[in-house]
Amino acid sequence: MFGLTKTFGALYLSSLMMQLGSMLLMTFLALRLNVLGASETAGGALMAANALGMVVGGWVGRSLIAQVGHIRTFAACGGIIAAAVLAHEFSAALPFWLVLRALVGVAMMCQMMVLESWLNDQAKTEQRGSVLALYMVASYVGMMLGNLALSLDEGLGIRALLGVAMVFALGLVPVALTRSMHPTTVPAASIDLRLFLRRIPQSLVTILVSGMLNGAFYGLAAIYASKQGLPTAQVGQFMALSIGAGLLAQLPLGWLSDRLPRASLIRAVAVLLILVSLPLAFNQSPSFATLLWFGAGVGFLQFCLYPLGVALANDNMEPALRVSLSGMLLITFGVGACFGPLIAGALMEYLGAPSFYYFYAGSALLLALRVGQANVTGKHLQKDAPLQHPVTPNGIASSNLVSVGDPVVECIDRR
Numbered sequence: 001m002f003g004l005t006k007t008f009g010a011l012y013l014s015s016l017m018m019q020l021g022s023m024l025l026m027t028f029l030a031l032r033l034n035v036l037g038a039s040e041t042a043g044g045a046l047m048a049a050n051a052l053g054m055v056v057g058g059w060v061g062r063s064l065i066a067q068v069g070h071i072r073t074f075a076a077c078g079g080i081i082a083a084a085v086l087a088h089e090f091s092a093a094l095p096f097w098l099v100l101r102a103l104v105g106v107a108m109m110c111q112m113m114v115l116e117s118w119l120n121d122q123a124k125t126e127q128r129g130s131v132l133a134l135y136m137v138a139s140y141v142g143m144m145l146g147n148l149a150l151s152l153d154e155g156l157g158i159r160a161l162l163g164v165a166m167v168f169a170l171g172l173v174p175v176a177l178t179r180s181m182h183p184t185t186v187p188a189a190s191i192d193l194r195l196f197l198r199r200i201p202q203s204l205v206t207i208l209v210s211g212m213l214n215g216a217f218y219g220l221a222a223i224y225a226s227k228q229g230l231p232t233a234q235v236g237q238f239m240a241l242s243i244g245a246g247l248l249a250q251l252p253l254g255w256l257s258d259r260l261p262r263a264s265l266i267r268a269v270a271v272l273l274i275l276v277s278l279p280l281a282f283n284q285s286p287s288f289a290t291l292l293w294f295g296a297g298v299g300f301l302q303f304c305l306y307p308l309g310v311a312l313a314n315d316n317m318e319p320a321l322r323v324s325l326s327g328m329l330l331i332t333f334g335v336g337a338c339f340g341p342l343i344a345g346a347l348m349e350y351l352g353a354p355s356f357y358y359f360y361a362g363s364a365l366l367l368a369l370r371v372g373q374a375n376v377t378g379k380h381l382q383k384d385a386p387l388q389h390p391v392t393p394n395g396i397a398s399s400n401l402v403s404v405g406d407p408v409v410e411c412i413d414r415r
Helices: 002-035 040-068 070-087 094-122 128-152 158-177 193-199 201-227 232-257 262-282 288-315 319-351 355-370
Strands: none
Touching: 002 040, 002 070, 002 094, 002 128, 002 158, 002 201, 002 232, 040 070, 040 094, 040 201, 040 319, 070 094, 070 158, 094 128, 128 158, 128 232, 193 201, 193 319, 201 232, 201 262, 201 288, 201 319, 201 355, 232 262, 232 288, 262 288, 262 355, 288 319, 288 355, 319 355
16 A cells, blocks of 8 residues: 555645645635625536536546646646636626636546546556545545635635645646656547436436535535534534545445445435435524534435446446446536536525425435336346446546546556
């Protein structure tokens, strides 16, 4: 394990810094909107813009990497992000912020593609699971630190934006100075929508709902907590604990998903998510301790859906199609992340903050009704179905990272 951190330490550090800055920015903007008196729908729109930008970035990144290489792409996008972050102080107009969030989304997806393709290309076959697991740990730690960093600026002033810009700028240094070999790139495979709809409908529903929940969480959970009267520091703690619970869920999830039918696990997680969400939906004024406990429970469950959906998809897709599968899952997740915050934001605006968790319960109910082991025929089950499960490093997208297959950047393993 130490050898892996030595070999890929620069990439891990950059990933940690990138996720730290991203989470601090998302939570800061959500709270800033709340202070300015903006509606919950506006908060959802910001997250939707970011999600749309990241989906677009999936195509932009491939072109950039092919033309100028990995390091130049990463550095250029880091500069764009830092400038866009600071530009939030020029105006608080929502249309302007929507453009900035979309721009940050495009650039961040390009940076993620650089890191993930680099790790997949340079990792040895027998090491890939461990290499990418450490990458996920670095990403989750960065997200938790980003929320906890809110405690350093209770006033939600410009210092938070300056900190975000500094973090993204410093994240460029490890990649720029790394001595690791550069990865190679290959043309992307085309996406056959009809094939995936026919072959893996349950996986696509799972990924779509996961995108809806994650998009709503990152865009509106901070606003929900603030509406409950929590100060900025406690909002950051609530968010950090929810994400930390998602990180802790990955180890037992990996063990269970290798031993139990994945479709049944998805349905079980969806049912449990309904049960854990409803107490917060019914309770109009929960205590801070109640928010932390149930928030952690919701986070533990919600971050299980994406890896299970991806693993189930790869179980039923031959290796030759897994490159295009990664792109299909990215698009599906992005669509969910676009619409989820908008729906949840509208519910919160018209029905009150607790309806945020009614949205969770309703989405989980939809998933529980649509996915079940009884509907899995096993007709397309692959002999080399991946044993390890991927996890998503943030609210928008990460592709099939730890399972057999390729990441969003679609860098094919030719070894």
